[in-house]
Amino acid sequence: MIKLDDFLAHDAVDPRLTALIASVVEACGQISALVRRGAAGEILGALESQNVQGEVQKKLDVISNEILLQRCAEAPGLVAMASEEMDDIYPVREVGPEGGYLLLFDPLDGSSNIDVNVSIGTIFSILPAPRADGPRPAATADFMQSGRNQVAAGYVVYGPQTTLVLSLGNGVRAFTLDPLNDEWVPTAHAITIPHETKEYAINASNLRHWATPVRSYVEACLAGEEGPRGKNFNMRWIASMVADVHRIMVRGGVFLYPWDAREPDRAGKLRLMYEANPMSMLVEQAGGAAFDGQGHILDAEVTSLHQRISVMLGSRAEVEHLMALHAEATGV
Numbered sequence: 001m002i003k004l005d006d007f008l009a010h011d012a013v014d015p016r017l018t019a020l021i022a023s024v025v026e027a028c029g030q031i032s033a034l035v036r037r038g039a040a041g042e043i044l045g046a047l048e049s050q051n052v053q054g055e056v057q058k059k060l061d062v063i064s065n066e067i068l069l070q071r072c073a074e075a076p077g078l079v080a081m082a083s084e085e086m087d088d089i090y091p092v093r094e095v096g097p098e099g100g101y102l103l104l105f106d107p108l109d110g111s112s113n114i115d116v117n118v119s120i121g122t123i124f125s126i127l128p129a130p131r132a133d134g135p136r137p138a139a140t141a142d143f144m145q146s147g148r149n150q151v152a153a154g155y156v157v158y159g160p161q162t163t164l165v166l167s168l169g170n171g172v173r174a175f176t177l178d179p180l181n182d183e184w185v186p187t188a189h190a191i192t193i194p195h196e197t198k199e200y201a202i203n204a205s206n207l208r209h210w211a212t213p214v215r216s217y218v219e220a221c222l223a224g225e226e227g228p229r230g231k232n233f234n235m236r237w238i239a240s241m242v243a244d245v246h247r248i249m250v251r252g253g254v255f256l257y258p259w260d261a262r263e264p265d266r267a268g269k270l271r272l273m274y275e276a277n278p279m280s281m282l283v284e285q286a287g288g289a290a291f292d293g294q295g296h297i298l299d300a301e302v303t304s305l306h307q308r309i310s311v312m313l314g315s316r317a318e319v320e321h322l323m324a325l326h327a328e329a330t331g332v
């Protein structure tokens with residue numbers, strides 16, 4: 001069904017990895033079809049349940065999660081899954097000498113946009129499963145791996161077009177789902193993010209809660225030509241990380257969801273394992289950078305499955321400017 005197979009077979013050394021990615025992409029094709037049905041498919045609206053983060057679940061959050069679980073559980077070599085929408089890991093096979101893979105996902109990113117017909121997406125990350133002498137059940141501790149260990153990362157944006165953006169650690173490719181024949185057509189072979197940009201994305205309603213370096217950064221953007229940056233900036237905020245990052249993949253820019261003082265003990269809003277790590281791998285592979293206020297996101301220490309992190313990523317020169325502002329503030 002998917003022309004994508006040929007590319008995966010070429011790029012991924014292990015056929016089990018190829019098969020797993022193909023399963024994720026098939027699941028996303030199914031989610032895309034549901035998204036397009038919208039209200040006609042009775043998939044809009046909220047449920048009474050909450051996820052582990054205390055966020056109200058939308059119907060489509062739960063449906064997308066189920067589709068990914070069902071499709072991917074059949075993939076050979078998949079040991080366990082973890083999702084933003086599930087408290088605990090979802091074991092599939094035992095950990096053993098043959099290794100295999102761990103799949104993590106944000107099944108539906110941009111939930112607040114589902115009911116208003118604005119772009120949403122799915123984000124995924126694949127880590128190697130540990131090898132063990134004797135078979136043993138998969139454990140949460142198996143997932144506690146640095147973002148640098150990711151063997152693949154990708155997202156699918158369900159917008160006016162359904163587009164897959166994927167990296168296996170050797171660049172970033174894009175495929176567009178052709179609704180005429182349900183095929184994923186290769187549409188970009190080596191995405192590179194322009195180093196320089198005049199476009200930033202941040203939820204400015206939180207301005208009063210930001211830390212000094214982020215506030216100084218945005219104030220300088222707002223000051224335009226007359227300010228310290230000496231150039232005018234443009235701003236976008238879609239409220240779907242997938243859609244904001246996709247714009248950056250296409251024409252550059254910087255995306256920020258930084259720590260803020262609304263909940264000072266919370267590291268940030270976005271989730272390291274399901275959002276920040278896969279997006280940071282994609283951005284770095286496309287020549288950009290991803291920073292959490294202290295260091296590269298991919299180097300962040302992993303302490304729990306659902307941990308949050310401050311996120312600033314995109315065009316390299318802009319992220320480096322943010323790094324310098326943070327270094328000045330801490331006197332490093």
Ligand code: AHG
Nearest residue numbers: 108109110111112203239240241242
């Ligand atoms: P999710 O729908 O998976 O919970 O993620 C939503 C995230 C991210 O996609 C987006 O950038 C951000 O939340 C929007 O947050 P605000 O509503 O605070 O702007």
Ligand code: MN
Nearest residue numbers: 106109110275
């Ligand atoms: Mn999300």
Ligand code: MN
Nearest residue numbers: 106107108109
């Ligand atoms: Mn989500």
